[in-house]
Amino acid sequence: MWKSEANPSDIASIDAIIAAAYDSISGPAGQKRDWDRERSLYYPGARLIPTAKPGTNDDLAPQILDVDGFIARVEPYFAEHGFYEKEIARRTEQFGNIAHVWSTYESRHNPDDPEPFMRGINSIQLFYDGSRWWIVTIYWQQESADNPIPEKYL
Numbered sequence: 001m002w003k004s005e006a007n008p009s010d011i012a013s014i015d016a017i018i019a020a021a022y023d024s025i026s027g028p029a030g031q032k033r034d035w036d037r038e039r040s041l042y043y044p045g046a047r048l049i050p051t052a053k054p055g056t057n058d059d060l061a062p063q064i065l066d067v068d069g070f071i072a073r074v075e076p077y078f079a080e081h082g083f084y085e086k087e088i089a090r091r092t093e094q095f096g097n098i099a100h101v102w103s104t105y106e107s108r109h110n111p112d113d114p115e116p117f118m119r120g121i122n123s124i125q126l127f128y129d130g131s132r133w134w135i136v137t138i139y140w141q142q143e144s145a146d147n148p149i150p151e152k153y154l
Contacts, residue, residue, distance in 0.1 A: 006040035011132040014092060014099055017041055018124065021135060022105070025074065026084040029109075033078060035071055042067050043127055043134035051141040062139070082109040088119075089154050099126040099133075104153045105140075119143040121153055 010020035024038040048070040049062045065073060077083070089104040101124040106116035120142040127134045143149050 006132065007037065008132075010037070010041060011134070014094075014101065014126060014133060017126065017133045017135060018087060018090070018101060018103060021124075021138070022085050022087055025078075026086075027078070027082070029082045030079055033075075038071070039067050041135050043136050046135055047137045047139075049137065049139040051139070060141070084108045084111045091153065097128045097130075099128070100124070101126065102153060104149060119149060121149060 007020075009016060011017050020037070021041055024034060024041070027033060046067060048065045048067065050065070050073075051060050051062050053059065054061055054063070074083075085105050085107045087103050088106050091102040093100050101122075103122040103124055105120055105122060107118040107120075108116050120140055122138050122140040124135060124139075125137040127136050141147065
């Protein structure tokens, strides 16, 4: 298990853990994020999978990261840039102890920026162990001219 205990209010419901996931990565440029809080949301062995172009001439491909790999990927960016991400729409399906959430997001450099610099969709898989929710996987893709966000996800 992770070093840090989760805040009970972060893991009490699907709403709570999704809000905590967005909140834990958001903040001004140069502000160290609470990575122990971030780690506490994820089931051991969880994966964060951005869909990106590995090189300038490459096609989109998933980049499979563990939580610490994700932190290493974003920390240099957060040191230089403000990053505030928030959910703007959600579709949830649940069966027993598992849930799948399509979470549409917007990203801004400052919370009061009039327009986001990026939007996309997170596909989030969750597990309820009888006492708390865990994030098992977050797999996402940014919106692009070739792939605008469909109306049903807004």
